[in-house]
Every structure is written in C-alpha cells, then in structure tokens.
Amino acid sequence: MNIVVCMKQTFDTEAKIALDANGKINKQGVSLIMNPYCEFAVEEALRIKEKHGGEVTVVSVGGPEAQDALRQALAMGADKAVLVDPGMEEVDEFTTATILAKAISGLQYDIVLGGFRAIDDGSAQVAGRVAEILGLPVVNVVTKLEIADGKATATKEIEGGSQVLEVALPAVFTAQKGLNEPRYPSMKGIMQAKKKPMEKKTLADLGLDAGQVAPKVKALSYFLPSARAAGKIIPGEPADAARDLVKALREEAKVI
Amino acid sequence: MAKGIWVFVEQRDGKIKKVTYELLSAGRKIADSLGEELCAVLPGKGVAGLAPGLGEYGADKVFVLESDALEKYTTDGYANALAGLAKEKEPSAILMGCTVTGRDLAAQVAQKLGTGLMTDCTDMALEDGQLVFTRPIYAGKAFVKASCPEARPVMATIRPNVLSIEGTQAGRPAEVVAVDTATGDIRQAIKDIVLQISTRPELTEADIIVSGGRGMKGPENFKILEDLADVLGAAVGASRAAVDAGWKPHSFQVGQTGKTVSPVVYIACGISGAIQHLAGMSSSKCIVAVNKDPEANIFKVADYGIVGDLFEVVPIMTEEFKKLLAG
Ligand SMILES: Cc1cc2nc3c(=O)[nH]c(=O)nc-3n(C[C@H](O)[C@H](O)[C@H](O)COP(=O)(O)OP(=O)(O)OC[C@H]3O[C@@H](n4cnc5c(N)ncnc54)[C@H](O)[C@@H]3O)c2cc1C
Numbered sequence: 001m002n003i004v005v006c007m008k009q010t011f012d013t014e015a016k017i018a019l020d021a022n023g024k025i026n027k028q029g030v031s032l033i034m035n036p037y038c039e040f041a042v043e044e045a046l047r048i049k050e051k052h053g054g055e056v057t058v059v060s061v062g063g064p065e066a067q068d069a070l071r072q073a074l075a076m077g078a079d080k081a082v083l084v085d086p087g088m089e090e091v092d093e094f095t096t097a098t099i100l101a102k103a104i105s106g107l108q109y110d111i112v113l114g115g116f117r118a119i120d121d122g123s124a125q126v127a128g129r130v131a132e133i134l135g136l137p138v139v140n141v142v143t144k145l146e147i148a149d150g151k152a153t154a155t156k157e158i159e160g161g162s163q164v165l166e167v168a169l170p171a172v173f174t175a176q177k178g179l180n181e182p183r184y185p186s187m188k189g190i191m192q193a194k195k196k197p198m199e200k201k202t203l204a205d206l207g208l209d210a211g212q213v214a215p216k217v218k219a220l221s222y223f224l225p226s227a228r229a230a231g232k233i234i235p236g237e238p239a240d241a242a243r244d245l246v247k248a249l250r251e252e253a254k255v256i
Numbered sequence: 257m258a259k260g261i262w263v264f265v266e267q268r269d270g271k272i273k274k275v276t277y278e279l280l281s282a283g284r285k286i287a288d289s290l291g292e293e294l295c296a297v298l299p300g301k302g303v304a305g306l307a308p309g310l311g312e313y314g315a316d317k318v319f320v321l322e323s324d325a326l327e328k329y330t331t332d333g334y335a336n337a338l339a340g341l342a343k344e345k346e347p348s349a350i351l352m353g354c355t356v357t358g359r360d361l362a363a364q365v366a367q368k369l370g371t372g373l374m375t376d377c378t379d380m381a382l383e384d385g386q387l388v389f390t391r392p393i394y395a396g397k398a399f400v401k402a403s404c405p406e407a408r409p410v411m412a413t414i415r416p417n418v419l420s421i422e423g424t425q426a427g428r429p430a431e432v433v434a435v436d437t438a439t440g441d442i443r444q445a446i447k448d449i450v451l452q453i454s455t456r457p458e459l460t461e462a463d464i465i466v467s468g469g470r471g472m473k474g475p476e477n478f479k480i481l482e483d484l485a486d487v488l489g490a491a492v493g494a495s496r497a498a499v500d501a502g503w504k505p506h507s508f509q510v511g512q513t514g515k516t517v518s519p520v521v522y523i524a525c526g527i528s529g530a531i532q533h534l535a536g537m538s539s540s541k542c543i544v545a546v547n548k549d550p551e552a553n554i555f556k557v558a559d560y561g562i563v564g565d566l567f568e569v570v571p572i573m574t575e576e577f578k579k580l581l582a583g
Contacts, residue, residue, distance in 0.1 A: 013512050013532050017397040025398060036513055093363075094372060119512055121393050123375045128331075128363030137443035138331060140360050143506075153447065157507060158329075159268075159356050159458055161451035165444045177513055178506045216372030216407040219400050220388065228538060231559035233550070241562045242572035245544065246580055248560055255521050255542045256464075256488070256577070 001054035001147065003045040004104050005078065006114035006127060007038040009062055009069035013119060019222055034069040037115025040175035043182040045113050046077045048147055054110070055079045059103050061086060061096045067198060074193035075185030081198045082107075084206065092215035093121075097129030099213055102206045105134060109170055111152070116141045116174035124174075131172035139165050143178040258348040258408040261287045264338065264361070265298040265310065265318075266353055268329070272306060274461055275353030275416040277313045282380065282419040283351055284314030289382050292348060293317055296430070299337050301327035304434070311430030313421070318432050319345075325439040328446055329357050335364035336440035342369055347409045349387055351380075354413035355460070362413045372404035373411040376516070378418045378539070387412075395512040395535030416461045417518050455486075459508065462491035464521045467510055467537070468503075469495035471526015471547065471566055475503035480567065481525060484574040487581065493517065493537075495527045511536035525566045529554030546570060 011017075012031045020026040034042070045056045058073040059082045060066045070081035084099050104112060112131070117124035124140075131138035143162065144155035147169070155164050157176055185193070203210065234241045234248070249256045261283045266273040280296060287294035296310045299321040307318040321337050338361065342350065350365065352358035354376045366373035378399075379390035388403050389412050404410040459465065466485045468478055478492065485492050494504040496511055510517055512532040522540035527533060529545070529552055537543070538557055545558035546566045555561045562569050 011394060013395075013535075015394070015397075017394045019398075025393070092372060094367075094370075097367065119395060122391075122395065123373075124359050125363035125366065125373055125375060128360070129367040132364055132367035138364070139444060140331070141356065157356065158449070159460075160454060161449065163446060163450075164448040166447050167444055171443075176506075177509075216370075217374055217402050217404050219402050221401045222393075223399050223401075225396065225399065225538070228543075228557045230556050231543075231561065233555065233561045233563060238562075238564050238568040239572050241564060242569050243576050245560055245562060246573060246576040249521065249542070249544070250580060253542050253559065256580070 001048055001052040001110050002108040003048055003054060003056045003111045003113060004107055004109045005038070005041050005045045005056065005058045005073065006100050006112065006130060007042065007058050007060045007069060007073060008035045008115070008118045009033070009060065009066040010035040010118050010120040017224065019224065023222055025222055032065060032068065034072050035115050035118045037117060037119070037175055037177070039182040040177065040179045041113040041115050042073045042076055042078060043180045044145060044175060045111070047180065048111065052147060057082060057107055059100060060084070061099050070198060071193050072185060074196045075189040076183055077189060080196055082201060083198065084201045084203070086203055086213065088210065090215055090219065092217040093123050093125045093129060094216045095213045097126045097133060099203070099206065099208065100126065101130045101133035102208055103201065104130065111147070111169060112136065112172040114172070114174050116176050127172055127174045136170055136172050137167045138172040138174070139167060140174045141176040142173045143176050145173060145179065258346045260293045260295050260345065260347040261290070262295050262297050262342070262347045262350045262409070263315070264350065264352040264358065265296050265306070266355060266357055267298070267300055267303060267306060270303065270306065273353060273355065275355060275414070277421050278416065278419040279351045279353060279414060280310065280313040280315055281421045281423065284423065286380070286382055286387065290385070295319060295347065297321065297338060297341065299326045299334055299437070304432070307432045308430060311428045312424050312426055314423070315430045318430050320432060320434050321437040322434065323437045323439055325442060326437065328449070330442050330444045330446065331360055331364055332442040332444060333439040334361050335368060337437045339365045339368035340438045341435060342409060349410040352413045354415045358413045362411060366411045369409065371407040371409060371411055373413070374402050374404070375413045377412050377414045380412065380414065392516070395532070396516065396539060397535060415516070415518065457489070457491045459491045459493055459510070459515050460517055462517070462519050464488045464490035464523070465493045465517055465519045466490050466523045466525065467493035467495065467527060468498055468525050469527030470497035470501070472498060472503065477567070478503065480570050484523070484570055484577070487574055487577045495533050524554050524558070525570055527554055528552050529557065
C-alpha cells in the first residue's frame with residue numbers, strides 16, 4: 001500500500017499576524033509548523049503502512065523552509081519527501097494543486113492523504129482539486145478510515161452527524177481532527193530522518209511551465225481586523241449581575 | 257460571454273439551508289448592478305416543489321436538476337451535475353454557502369471548470385464591475401480581498417450568517433427550468449448516515465451560541481448551558497479543552513482547529529480566551545463572557561463580562577432570560 005501525503009507548512013497557531021511595508025502578510029520571524037490537519041494525514045499514512053506495508057511519501061509545495069515540516073514527517077516515520085519550489089511570488093490553490101498532482105503522478109500510490117484544510121489560508125480545496133486532476137474519487141473531512149480488499153471505508157463529518165462512504169482505491173482522503181492522535185517524532189526517528197531522501201524539484205523538473213500553473217485568483221489587498229474594544233464588566237453579586245446583563249443585552253445591545 | 261450569477265441551493269431532505277437565501281438576497285443586488293440574471297441551481301430528488309419559492313428571495317430562474325442519484329449528497333454526483341450544467345450555460349459566477357457540503361462541492365466544480373475559487377468569504381462586493389470577495393486568513397487574524405480577474409465562472413463559498421436577507425418579495429415569480437442531469441459515475445457509495453437528533457440549530461448557522469470550556473469541570477455540567485441554550489433557541493459550542501477532555505464531540509469545537517462562527521451573540525462560559533479560540537468566534541457581533549478570573553483573556557474581547565462562578569451565574573441568567581422572553 002503506497003501512500004502519498006500532501007503536506008503544507010503554516011504559521012504557528014500562536015503567531016501574531018502583521019502586515020509588511022508592502023501591505024502583505026509579514027512572514028519575518030514567524031515560527032512555522034506542519035499544518036495540524038496535515039499531521040493527522042501523516043499519522044494516518046503511517047498507521048496504514050504499519051498495518052498493510054508499503055511506502056509513505058510526503059509532498060509539499062513551498063520554499064526551502066518547508067523542508068523543516070517535511071523532515072518532521074520523515075522523523076515521524078515517512079520514507080521520503082518531495083519538495084517542489086514553484087519559484088513564484090503569487091500562487092493560488094489551482095497553482096498548488098496542479099503542481100502537487102503533477103508530482104504525485106510520477107509516484108506509486110494507492111492512497112493520497114492531505115489535511116482537509118490549512119490553518120493559514122483555510123481554503124480547503126487543494127486536495128479536492130488534486131483528486132480531480134488525477135481522476136481519483138475524494139472523501140473530505142474524514143474522521144475514520146479503514147482499508148481492506150482494495151477499498152476504503154471512510155467516515156466523514158457532515159452537518160449534524162456523520163456519513164460512512166465506501167470508495168475503491170486509489171482515492172484521496174482529507175483528514176479532520178479526530179482521525180487519530182499524531183505521534184511525536186522519537187529521537188531515533190529524528191536521527192534517521194536526516195538520512196532519508198528529500199528530493200527538491202522545480203517546475204521545469206516536473207515538465208511544467210509557469211503559464212500552466214498561473215493562479216486564477218488574485219489577492220488585491222490585505223487588512224487586519226479592527227481590534228475589538230474590551231467592553232464592560234458588569235459588577236455586583238451573581239444575581240444582580242446576571243439580571244443587569246440580560247437587561248443590557250435587550251435594551252443596550254439590542255441583540256436578544 | 258459568460259452570463260448569469262448562480263446560487264447553489266443547498267437542501268437536505270427537502271429543507272433548504274438558510275445560507276441559500278442569504279446568497280440569493282445578496283446575489284440579487286449584484287445581478288441588478290451587472291444587469292445579469294440571478295439563477296438558483298437546485299439539485300436533488302423530488303425537490304421541484306421547492307423551486308417556485310426561490311423567486312421570493314430574488315431568483316429570476318431556477319434550474320431544477322432532478323435525479324434519483326441526487327437524493328443524497330455525493331461529491332461526484334453533485335459535482336458532475338453542477339459542472340455539466342455550468343459548462344453548457346457558462347455562468348459568470350457560482351456562489352455557494354461555506355458549509356460542509358458547499359466546501360466539498362465547490363472545490364470539485366472549480367477544478368472541473370478550470371477556474372478560481374475563493375472559500376469561506378465573509379463579504380462580497382462589486383468594485384469596478386468586478387466581483388471582489390473578502391476572506392479571513394490565519395483564522396480571522398487577517399483578511400484578504402481577492403478576485404478572479406479572467407477565469408469564468410468566478411466561484412466563491414460564503415460563510416453562513418454574514419450576508420443578510422433583505423428585500424424579499426412574497427409571490428415574486430421565478431421561471432422554473434427542468435434540466436437533464438448527468439450525474440456520471442458516482443464513486444462514493446453511501447453505506448450509512450448517522451444524524452444526531454438535535455432540536456438546537458447548527459453551530460455555524462445559529463444566531464446565538466452558548467459555549468463552555470474547561471471551567472465546566474465535567475460533561476454533566478453542560479446541562480446548565482443546554483438549559484440556557486434552549487431558552488434562547490441557541491446552539492451549544494465548546495472550547496478545545498472541553499473537547500479534548502471528551503466532554504463534547506469535536507463537532508462542537510469553536511476555534512482555529514474547529515468551527516468558525518459569527519453569531520449575533522456568543523456567550524463564553526468558563527473559557528479563558530486563548531488566541532486559537534478567539535480565532536473562531538471573534539467575528540461574533542456581541543460577545544458575553546462569564547469567567548471567575550478577572551484577568552482572563554476573554555474579557556479583552558467581550559462586550560459584556562461577568563466575573564464570577566458560572567455555576568451560580570448561568571442558571572440565574574437562564575431564569576432572567578426566561579422571564580424576559582415570556583414577558
Ligand atoms: C494547534 C492548536 C490548535 C488549537 N485549536 C483550538 C481551537 O480550535 N479551539 C479552542 O478552543 N482551542 C484551541 N486550542 C487550544 C487553546 O490554546 C486553549 O488551550 C483552549 O482554548 C483552552 O480552553 P479553555 O478556555 O476551555 O480552557 P482554559 O484555558 O483552561 O480556561 C478555563 C477557564 O475557565 C475558567 N473557570 C474555571 N472554573 C470556572 C467557574 N466555576 N466559573 C467561571 N469560570 C471558570 C478559568 O478561569 C479559565 O479562564 C488550540 C491549540 C493549539 C496548539
């Protein structure tokens with residue numbers, strides 16, 4: 001069972017976001033992590049491999065700094081990594097998906113996994129697009145995945161409940177929280193990761209040119225939300241405070 | 257030339273999601289400014305009866321895609337049906353709600369049509385004749401305004417509860433067009449659907465949310481919040497600490513790795529206000545916090561706060577709301 005995991009490096013969830021002199025998101029000095037949803041995907045890949053054998057390849061589109069996140073996946077137990085640096089200033093989900101699909105098409109795979117969304121742009125569409133390009137079925141927001149007889153049984157989250165779907169492999173799945181509890185890399189894993197293959201590719205290496213991956217969506221401007229002003233603390237004993245609060249919500253805020 | 261603003265009508269078992277009406281209402285204004293038609297696209301089985309009512313919310317035309325294969329939502333079935341129709345009619349824009357279904361569907365349709373997609377948007381506007389969408393990034397710590405300058409249709413999913421329903425006209429007619437539907441090969445076979453029976457609204461669509469954190473101390477105490485929620489017709493949410501403790505399923509989690517919500521009122525009980533939690537709820541119109549720690553971060557964003565023991569305060573709030581709403 002060969003598994004490819006699409007993975008993204010993102011800002012840490014603790015990161016404070018600021019704009020740079022050009023009005024773009026300031027990336028200086030921000031600590032970077034593996035997108036938490038991708039961690040679930042890597043973990044699931046490793047569990048499938050442990051049960052069914054095979055190889056786990058992690059693939060990412062990004063700059064050289066994304067090697068850290070790929071190394072983390074290798075330290076968790078993935079076998080090899082592929083990093084494609086698009087060398088472009090602006091990319092969108094179409095760009096990323098086109099590149100990932102091209103990189104994956106050159107690999108052996110039965111299962112493609114990814115996080116259902118990234119915590120930075122939150123767009124939740126790259127894996128679905130990859131599936132479409134590769135002609136594979138996709139099941140998103142998966143909280144349970146079982147593999148048997150060339151088929152997968154996936155439980156996905158739907159509004160107000162869950163749904164169990166069966167698909168024939170190869171197929172694409174995106175991980176939701178709850179799928180598993182990702183492991184921490186062991187000391188041994190971290191040492192071994194240093195020797196595992198990390199292929200670095202450019203668009204040309206994949207036979208793509210910039211025109212084929214040109215973004216469809218254009219970012220026009222960035223802005224920060226206006227800070228919420230702290231409101232008022234309602235004083236008094238619990239009974240008085242609760243009564244005053246209810247009154248304020250009705251008469252002052254007019255929201256109830 | 258591409259023409260027509262489309263809105264995907266999301267329904268489950270014949271019940272249309274509110275976000276559909278929000279999109280139609282906002283889409284109406286855009287369509288008027290551009291001098292284009294506003295079309296609702298309604299896939300399903302036995303759904304034709306829902307079509308005429310969409311005129312009231314602004315639809316000029318309703319494409320009804322009836323098929324046995326569309327009775328339940330499947331990624332392939334719906335994406336094939338919708339993309340097929342879009343290839344034929346060439347709309348200039350397709351809008352969907354950013355729901356579990358809308359998110360799933362939009363990505364497939366966008367790639368089938370080779371176009372751009374802006375997801376989870378909180379606003380849309382016309383700027384120089386171009387549709388511009390505002391979307392939160394970094395879980396709402398920043399926003400980006402974006403457009404899709406060349407590829408058509410422009411596609412976007414828009415968060416429930418951010419666009420208002422205005423200018424509905426009772427009895428306004430819509431032309432209903434039944435279309436032949438090609439659902440193609442559906443590779444996701446539904447084996448089971450488990451729905452939690454809840455009388456409360458969906459978290460992402462609720463006008464009021466009562467949320468509990470580690471301060472709830474145990475799963476049994478969420479009853480206090482549920483009592484308050486039921487008086488207010490509210491949904492119940494939770495912080496990650498409460499979810500990780502196993503007190504509530506992950507579907508209740510609000511925050512950067514949970515749901516993003518923008519209700520009219522968000523009542524946070526026993527929640528400290530970690531940055532990852534705030535990311536999911538700071539766009540709420542009015543935030544109320546009950547916390548025994550006066551230094552809790554949640555008070556920095558709360559419009560109203562009570563420093564006190566939630567086990568004392570919340571039940572009294574419930575009684576007070578009951579009185580108010582009965583009166
Ligand atoms: C990658 C990552 C992603 C994350 N994603 C999320 C997310 O999506 N959502 C999320 O919520 N968190 C998320 N977190 C976790 C977040 O950092 C906090 O740990 C979490 O939000 C804390 O939950 P809490 O406020 O319920 O608990 P605590 O921080 O422990 O706060 C409990 C609060 O309850 C108060 N309290 C206790 N008893 C009472 C009482 N009797 N009456 C009144 N008040 C009382 C305390 O004063 C305290 O302020 C994430 C963290 C990471 C690292």
